[in-house]
Amino acid sequence: MNRVKAAVFASGTGSNFQAIMEKENLGCDITLLVCDQPEAKVIAKAEALHVPTLVFEPKQYASKADFETMIRDKLQELDVQWIFLAGYMRLIGPTLLQEFEGRIINIHPSLLPQFPGLDAIGQAFRANVEQTGVTIHYVDAGMDTGPIIAQEKVPISKTDTLEQLQQKIQQVEHRLYPEVIQSLVNNNQ
Template identity: 60%
Template sequence: MKNIAVFASGSGSNFQAIIDEVERGELSARIALLVCDKQEAKAIERAKMHNIEVFGFDPKAYGSKEEFEQEIKEELQKRNVHFIVLAGYMRLIGPTLLRAYEGSIVNIHPSLLPSFPGKDAIGQALLAGVKVTGVTIHYVDEGMDTGQIIAQEAVSIDQYETKETLTKKIQQVEHYLYSKTLKDLLSK
């Protein structure tokens, strides 16, 4: 069983889906740490409810990204973390973590990459008027949502779709697709 760390910045709905899979025994992993850069994030509450350790930090308290990533790396190594799962973590991963965990960091994104990378992918898709968007799980590299794609699933956009309704549809796909993909990756 591999020790994993989940990085999140917000509500943590994908984090919760991963917790649920682990607790049901459907994902053979141990969530050793939540890494969070927002002290008010709901993901922290979720971690505490499930007795998962939290490393919370304020990036502005450090002189550079390298400094806070070095501290994150030390926290990960203390817990023997083998794999990093980004779940709504709103920062680019820098060279310090990329070198230490090369090929062992994955991210989930609410679009069919390479379409609509970056922030507000759901809003971008609606604004573009496309009929289909989706979910992508990919390895993390130095770019923004540019890593090798592992899995994708399409989500249709209805004629009168709102950002709220499309977000719900995408989250439903995210929760099961991320779990399925993590099962495959962590069993190797």
């Protein structure tokens, strides 16, 4: 039986990418890293792990449809079946949503629907809520609005600094995301 192939999309440091790559028995092969930031640290992590990269600058394309068509063609060439967003800071457009319907997942550092979008940890911290968390969800056309797959709460202590809260969230992300990926891939083969 052929192993499932997946791509990770990331825009930043790549800590969730690294956690996915380090998961034993993930159930799929990460065959490509897609990155929209040529200076992102995740690129070096992918290269160190011998994962091929597709790095592009969106502004070099006339439209989102143009760069998503280029990405789609590369994913088809590699027979990629799943897309895992790991700090990819762009909304996925119709070109990829149609091709990979029900096979794109994202991780978000809050208990959605609370604190969607950018700076979710900072939003939660400034709101003085008692807890936040991590959500893994299917991607749809909205921002952090797709069906929820898994959530885990993270308590916010009155003594937590923003940096401490970020660390607590990342610890949960790095454990939960690879576990959910493993479960999804194994249940959909």
